[in-house]
Structures are given as C-alpha cells and as structure tokens.
Amino acid sequence: MSLQIIELFKGFRLMDLLDIAIVAYVSYKAIQLIRGTRAVQLIRGIIVFVVFTKLSEWLGLYTIHWLLKNAMTVGVIALLVVFQPELRRALEQLGRSRFFSSSLFGLGEEELSFLIDNLAQAAEELSKNKIGALIVLERETGLNEYIETGIKIEGYLTAELLINIFIPNTPLHDGAVIVRNDKVMAAGCYLPLTENPNLSKELGTRHRAALGVTEQSDAVAIIVSEETGVISVAREGKLSRYLDVKTLKNVLKEVYQIGDKKTNFLHWRRLNG
Structure with a gap:
C-alpha cells in the first residue's frame, strides 16, 4: 500500500499542486459569491435535474432520458440568463482587482x-x-x-x-x-x-x-x-x-x-x- 502511495506521488509535479490550489481558490470564491442568493436554490435544482437524467439512463427510460438530455442542452443558455446578476458581480469583481486598478480617488x-x-x-x-x-x-x-x-x-x-x-x-x-x-x-x-x-x-x-x-x-x-x-x-x-x-x-x-x-x-x- 505504501509503495502504491509513493508511486502515485512520484509523478506529482509542483505545477499540479498549483493547479489544484487555483481550482480550490476559484471554487471557494464562487461559493462566497453565490452564498445567500437565489443561486443556491438554483444549483440544488440543477443537481436534482442531473441525478434524474442519469437515473433515467441507468433504468433504460429512453424517452425520459432523451427529453432531459435535450432540456439540459437548452438549459445552458437559460442558466446564462438566470445567473446574469451573479455573473455580472463576478466579472465586476474581477475588473475591480488591484491588477487592473489605479488610484481609487483623486483627492488628497x-x-x-x-x-x-x-x-x-x-x-x-x-x-x-x-x-x-x-x-x-x-x-x-x-x-x-x-x-x-x-x-x-x-x-x-x-x-x-x-x-x-x-x-x-x-x-x-x-x-x-x-x-x-x-x-x-x-x-x-x-x-x-x-x-x-x-x-x-x-x-x-x-x-x-x-x-x-x-x-x-x-x-x-x-x-x-x-x-x-x-x-x-x-x-x-x-x-x-x-x-x-x-x-x-x-x-x-x-x-x-x-x-x-x-x-x-x-x-x-x-x-x-
């Protein structure tokens, strides 16, 4: 078992650690962004929708699966509309980052x-x-x-x-x-x-x-x-x-x-x- 763990970490690079850290940070900020908004309820609904889609596939309910799968494709566009306030907030926060900012006020x-x-x-x-x-x-x-x-x-x-x-x-x-x-x-x-x-x-x-x-x-x-x-x-x-x-x-x-x-x-x- 210990040998398997060592073999697993042999191919682990510093860039992999950086990759994981960036994904974790972005995920954390995304959760902070939507916490306390209607997006939380919408995400729960999406999870339920995905679970039903997979269940219909496993159970061989082909008509239901086809309907849910196609609805999911259209749903991507619908999500952009529904999540517009949250997406706007995320982009504004990115634009307000210190990397892009100059002096905040022109006053002494x-x-x-x-x-x-x-x-x-x-x-x-x-x-x-x-x-x-x-x-x-x-x-x-x-x-x-x-x-x-x-x-x-x-x-x-x-x-x-x-x-x-x-x-x-x-x-x-x-x-x-x-x-x-x-x-x-x-x-x-x-x-x-x-x-x-x-x-x-x-x-x-x-x-x-x-x-x-x-x-x-x-x-x-x-x-x-x-x-x-x-x-x-x-x-x-x-x-x-x-x-x-x-x-x-x-x-x-x-x-x-x-x-x-x-x-x-x-x-x-x-x-x-």
Missing part, C-alpha cells in the same frame, strides 16, 4: 479627512433626530445608471447639505444620495433591492436598497434608520449595524484608504466576524 488626504468628518457629522445629527437617510459612496464601479434616476445636484459635500436633503417631507427626502469623490452627485435616487432571502424582516427598504447596490457594485452605503436612529454600513452585500460615530469614521478611513490600513482592515473584519 486632507480632502478625504474633511469628507469623512462631514459624513460622520451628518450621520450623527440624522441619528440623533431619527431622520432616515441612505448615502451611497461611489468607488470604482460607476453608478451613473442610478444617478440618472434621481435629481442631479453636483454640489460639494458638507454635513449641512446632507442633513438638509434628508429633512422629512421635503422633495428629496425619499431615495438615496449618491456621492462621487467629494461631490453629492444626485439625491432621491432609486436603487436595486437585495435578493438575499435570509435577510431579517425587521430591515426596511433603505437597508435592502443599501445591500442591493453593494451586491451589484463596490459602493459603500451609510444607512440611518428612521425608526431607531441606528447607523449602519453596507459593503460587499454585508451589513454592519449599531455603529457609533468613531466606528463609522474608522470604517470610512478603511474605505478611503487613509491611515493604518492593517488596523482598519482588522477593525472591519471584527465588525463582520
């Missing part, structure tokens, strides 16, 4: 610090007064398709401007504000809602929209609950809730890549752990 560190302070100040004031708000920070993935659904502003971001936008019973109160660099591009924007079936029912439309836009892009969303005043942040389809102003600033520093990146990264992981 002082300008970014001013931006973060104003975002945190606005969130704190809105939270104290229990004024609902949804602020989306554009990163590398363009959000023009959502900006066009709202009212264009294109004004420099300040805490006062954000607070004024979200005052209840005003024209721009509903919908999201989209921020590009240090400018408020538009307000009253419509965002896609998350398709995550495992999301808590206590989360309202703002939280679902925040998760939806962060699932489909690399944007980061700040949410203030109208009912509780709780500050939350959505990123990569994940939600961190019950943030205080200091924690929010730390998260934003990590987003804008300011300060100690290692500390900020560990802090974000702790929030989502």
Whole structure:
C-alpha cells in the first residue's frame, strides 16, 4: 500500500499542486459569491435535474432520458440568463482587482479627512433626530445608471447639505444620495433591492436598497434608520449595524484608504466576524 502511495506521488509535479490550489481558490470564491442568493436554490435544482437524467439512463427510460438530455442542452443558455446578476458581480469583481486598478480617488488626504468628518457629522445629527437617510459612496464601479434616476445636484459635500436633503417631507427626502469623490452627485435616487432571502424582516427598504447596490457594485452605503436612529454600513452585500460615530469614521478611513490600513482592515473584519 505504501509503495502504491509513493508511486502515485512520484509523478506529482509542483505545477499540479498549483493547479489544484487555483481550482480550490476559484471554487471557494464562487461559493462566497453565490452564498445567500437565489443561486443556491438554483444549483440544488440543477443537481436534482442531473441525478434524474442519469437515473433515467441507468433504468433504460429512453424517452425520459432523451427529453432531459435535450432540456439540459437548452438549459445552458437559460442558466446564462438566470445567473446574469451573479455573473455580472463576478466579472465586476474581477475588473475591480488591484491588477487592473489605479488610484481609487483623486483627492488628497486632507480632502478625504474633511469628507469623512462631514459624513460622520451628518450621520450623527440624522441619528440623533431619527431622520432616515441612505448615502451611497461611489468607488470604482460607476453608478451613473442610478444617478440618472434621481435629481442631479453636483454640489460639494458638507454635513449641512446632507442633513438638509434628508429633512422629512421635503422633495428629496425619499431615495438615496449618491456621492462621487467629494461631490453629492444626485439625491432621491432609486436603487436595486437585495435578493438575499435570509435577510431579517425587521430591515426596511433603505437597508435592502443599501445591500442591493453593494451586491451589484463596490459602493459603500451609510444607512440611518428612521425608526431607531441606528447607523449602519453596507459593503460587499454585508451589513454592519449599531455603529457609533468613531466606528463609522474608522470604517470610512478603511474605505478611503487613509491611515493604518492593517488596523482598519482588522477593525472591519471584527465588525463582520
């Protein structure tokens, strides 16, 4: 037995190990990508479909096997349509990799610090007064398709401007504000809602929209609950809730890549752990 194992590993090359590692990594990332989405249920259905196809072949049910086999051929095209959101997310994440990326923002560190302070100040004031708000920070993935659904502003971001936008019973109160660099591009924007079936029912439309836009892009969303005043942040389809102003600033520093990146990264992981 031991000789057979030795013979087996004699032909094993370093490139084979690399090949296995790459396949394992890609598989792991694919599972991460579809976890918590409708793709999980679809994959289960595909597995059942394949099992029935093989069973019909083994049992000699030729008509059923022929139908299932031909349906599987057509199903490949159908899967491309059904999995379009997941495929889009995968390709966008590939395009956002550091290999293709240049500088994320065209702002200096002082300008970014001013931006973060104003975002945190606005969130704190809105939270104290229990004024609902949804602020989306554009990163590398363009959000023009959502900006066009709202009212264009294109004004420099300040805490006062954000607070004024979200005052209840005003024209721009509903919908999201989209921020590009240090400018408020538009307000009253419509965002896609998350398709995550495992999301808590206590989360309202703002939280679902925040998760939806962060699932489909690399944007980061700040949410203030109208009912509780709780500050939350959505990123990569994940939600961190019950943030205080200091924690929010730390998260934003990590987003804008300011300060100690290692500390900020560990802090974000702790929030989502």
